[in-house]
Amino acid sequence: HNTRHPAEAQIFFIGERLPGGGAGATLVFGLRSTVKSYKRTEVIVKSTKLYDPITIEITVKNSSPEQDTDLAISVRELTNFGKQPSDHALERGKPRKKSIKVTEEVTTHQLLPSKTFWVKKEGLKLKKGASGAIIVNFLPLRLTPHSCLVFVNDSIQGEYCIELQVKVELPSTTETCKFSHAMRSTIVKDVAVSMRNSAIDKCRSAIMDLMGQQAGKEWFKSITEQSRLDYKVEYLTQCFSGPRDLSLMNVGTARSMSPTAKARDSSSGGGGRQGGNANKLPIELRPLGPGKYESRVVLRSVLDVRVMDVEATITATGTRAELTFSCPARQSISQEIPIINFSEQPWHVVAQLQGDFFTGPKDMQVPPSHDGVPGKALYPLTFSPRWICSADGELILRNATIGDSYQYQLKGVGEEPMAEDHIKVDSRARWKTTVPITVRNILGDRLCTYTVESDLVGMTGDAE
Secondary structure: OOOOOOEEEEEEEEOOOOOOOOOOOEEEEEEEEOOOOOOEEEEEEEEEEOOOOEEEEEEEEOOOOOOOEEEEEEEEEOOOOOOOOOHHHHHHOOOOOOEEOOOOOOOOOOOOOOOOEEOOOOEEEEOOOOEEEEEEEEOOOOOOOEEEEEEEEEOOOEEEEEEEEEEEEOOOOOEEEEEEEEOOOOEEEEEEOOOOOHHHHHOHHHHHHHHOHHHHHHHHHHHHOOOEEEEEEEEOOOOEEOOOEEEEEOHHHHHOOOHHHHHHHHHOOHHHOOOOOOOEEEEEEOOOOOEEEEEEEEEEOOOOEEEEEEEEEEEOOOEEEEEEEEEEOOOOEEEEEEEEEOOOOOEEEEEEEEEOOEEOOOEEEEOOOEOOEOEEEEEEEEEOOOOOEEEEEEEEEEEOOOOOEEEEEEEEEEEOOOOOOOOOOOOOOOOOOOOOOOOOOOOOOOOOOOOOOOOOOOOOOOOO
């Protein structure tokens, strides 16, 4: 075979006439050969995300150096998606089941087209010795691997086929939810979910190209007229949780339902209204502490798949504390203030410090959590009184990453200074001994005058 089409022929067995005998018998057999498998000249493997159309380029060449050739191109799907609705039913506008429940595997509904590969040009002409490219278009509407055979019928060399295999992954983000909340042990956020999948709407032009303008419009109308969509919900981060099942109701369809149909829908589960919160997914977050929490929520149904990115910024409720420092004059005492980061992002903390004799860095970095161990950094706050005093101050640590702050009221007490040195004097009775004492200027570049006092008997010297 040089093509995949069945071949037919006849074979004749003509008997020879023997001398003295009768005429020989003639036998005729009909022959028919059918191709059941195809040898692939090439296998091309690609990958894409659900609802992301791609084009696959196949290079072909006319190896004849003497004459031009014509190529006939056809595509045969290998992936079996089960029974599909007939085109006649679409044309007649027959009603279909309006409620879609997750009783089957993901993206296996009959509304999804069985055709996923197509070519815009079914013929290609190559000059002698020239090369060309066959462009195969692919639109994944089902979360399953796809494959097809591309048959190329060369008028000179015959027919050959190339297999295309495409791995389909989860779609790109279809919805995003960002919110901030004060720190609590449990936070519940109701996220509105639309009946329409924005990812499917974005590939509208590819669907029109695949199905044709009229069939594409009817297909979009069919999927938007669903009265109910049932989803299985998966949360990809441990801190986030919520219901495992979600039902979306088409508000327009629900209003047009008869009282009997409404009662039947209510008895079968209520359409996921959840006390008036129709088409809302309550997401529960249990934060470990202030910080930024990110998660991905995947919603799967027999009709479509959605990916929702959730970002929650949890702020502290307003940390207020009082720190008291006490140390002798001209000494220093330090207090390290711990900052714990439970999030997966590093924090940038800016310090605003007011008050005499208090010092500390202007900013600092807090590392993120790693392998379940929270990041930790220590802010060193130092109190260094120059003399006996009582000082007040304030420290505000602002988290520039998540927007919360920590406020500390500071109180410092400078006590009597400690002895600068211990001097031992060895002297004989009734002998005068002179001992020099080094005195440092605690005022730096200013003149410092000391008044000298002593409780040691027999000691004399300058009063200033």
